[in-house]
Amino acid sequence: MATTTQQAALVETSKRLAAFQAVKDHLLPEYTRIGIGSGSTVVYVVEAISALGPAVTSRMAFYPTGSQSEELIEAAGLNLQYISKLPAGQQLDVAFDGADEVDDDLNLIKGGGACLWQEKIVAASAKRFVCVADFRKLSPRLGTAWKKGIPIEVLPMAAPRVLDELARMGSQNPRVRPGLPGKAGAIVTDNGMWMIDAPFAPLLLPKDVEDGSETGSGTNSVWTVDALADRLIKIPGVAEIGLFYGKNGLEVAAGAQKPVAAYF
Ligand code: 5RP
Numbered sequence: 001m002a003t004t005t006q007q008a009a010l011v012e013t014s015k016r017l018a019a020f021q022a023v024k025d026h027l028l029p030e031y032t033r034i035g036i037g038s039g040s041t042v043v044y045v046v047e048a049i050s051a052l053g054p055a056v057t058s059r060m061a062f063y064p065t066g067s068q069s070e071e072l073i074e075a076a077g078l079n080l081q082y083i084s085k086l087p088a089g090q091q092l093d094v095a096f097d098g099a100d101e102v103d104d105d106l107n108l109i110k111g112g113g114a115c116l117w118q119e120k121i122v123a124a125s126a127k128r129f130v131c132v133a134d135f136r137k138l139s140p141r142l143g144t145a146w147k148k149g150i151p152i153e154v155l156p157m158a159a160p161r162v163l164d165e166l167a168r169m170g171s172q173n174p175r176v177r178p179g180l181p182g183k184a185g186a187i188v189t190d191n192g193m194w195m196i197d198a199p200f201a202p203l204l205l206p207k208d209v210e211d212g213s214e215t216g217s218g219t220n221s222v223w224t225v226d227a228l229a230d231r232l233i234k235i236p237g238v239a240e241i242g243l244f245y246g247k248n249g250l251e252v253a254a255g256a257q258k259p260v261a262a263y264f
Contacts, residue, residue: 011136014136015040019045019048020048020051022045022132028094031060031094032061033086033093034092034095035063035094035095036063038098038115039098039113040098042069042097042132044132061080062078062081063082063083063086063092063125065118065122066115066189068115086125091126092126094130095125097110097122098133099131099137100146100151101137101144101146102131103139103203104140107205107225109142109150109242109243110151111241111242112242114151114153114177116153116242120240141203141204142203143199143202147199148197149171149175149197149198149200150232151177151242152241153189153191153193153194153195153241154196155239156186156193162235162237163196165235169200169223170200172199174197175196176196177194177197191239193239201223204221204224205224206224
């Protein structure tokens with residue numbers, strides 16, 4: 001039986017292996033515009049990119065998804081650029097980001113670090129989106145492994161109304177995310193918004209509905225990923241949601257699962 005320390009070390013090893021493998025497979029030397037997501041796994045992505053050395057990286061520009069990845073890019077001495085300055089009609093070659101959970105169809109829950117809005121903009125601006133995830137993040141249905149709820153970025157004045165609507169939709173105990181330890185009140189995102197975390201029963205996939213096996217999935221859910229995402233984004237006051245799925249135009253690059261690492 002692994003101790004807590006051994007388990008934590010295994011997770012870090014898995015993140016690092018996944019990040020180095022993802023960069024090796026998906027950062028082509030001819031690429032010039034790279035999106036850099038947020039979270040602890042992305043720290044290893046930047047480490048792997050830096051390890052390529054200036055001969056490769058000096059020809060590249062790196063686009064952050066918020067203040068955390070902005071600091072990461074700068075600290076690594078990489079060339080920082082902003083998505084707001086990327087001219088219309090142009091795209092990033094690739095964007096790397098982490099996830100809180102990944103389902104069988106490679107739909108993602110993101111936003112555990114409160115950066116989802118800019119993450120989705122950067123991901124949708126890239127020709128290719130590479131999600132780097134350790135073994136804990138994989139589950140058949142979203143909401144199985146990540147139990148804190150779907151992160152939803154909201155206009156603060158709308159938060160009570162959004163909470164009411166989420167409860168009507170069947171979310172169990174949706175709540176405004178508190179500030180970081182030592183900070184009173186709600187967490188405030190890089191965009192001046194609040195976060196709501198909305199737990200739902202694990203979300204169905206089209207195959208569950210098509211073959212009538214939604215009861216067999218054991219989730220008691222009434223929501224597919226697509227249907228829930230379509231409904232959530234229409235609630236007045238919701239700025240963006242932490243469901244990343246096919247309709248966002250994201251290409252998730254599927255790769256082999258390693259014993260202690262998985263990357264997509
Ligand atoms: C932040 C995110 C992160 O990518 C997600 O929370 C995963 O973080 P970590 O790599 O630390 O597990 O979506 O908004």
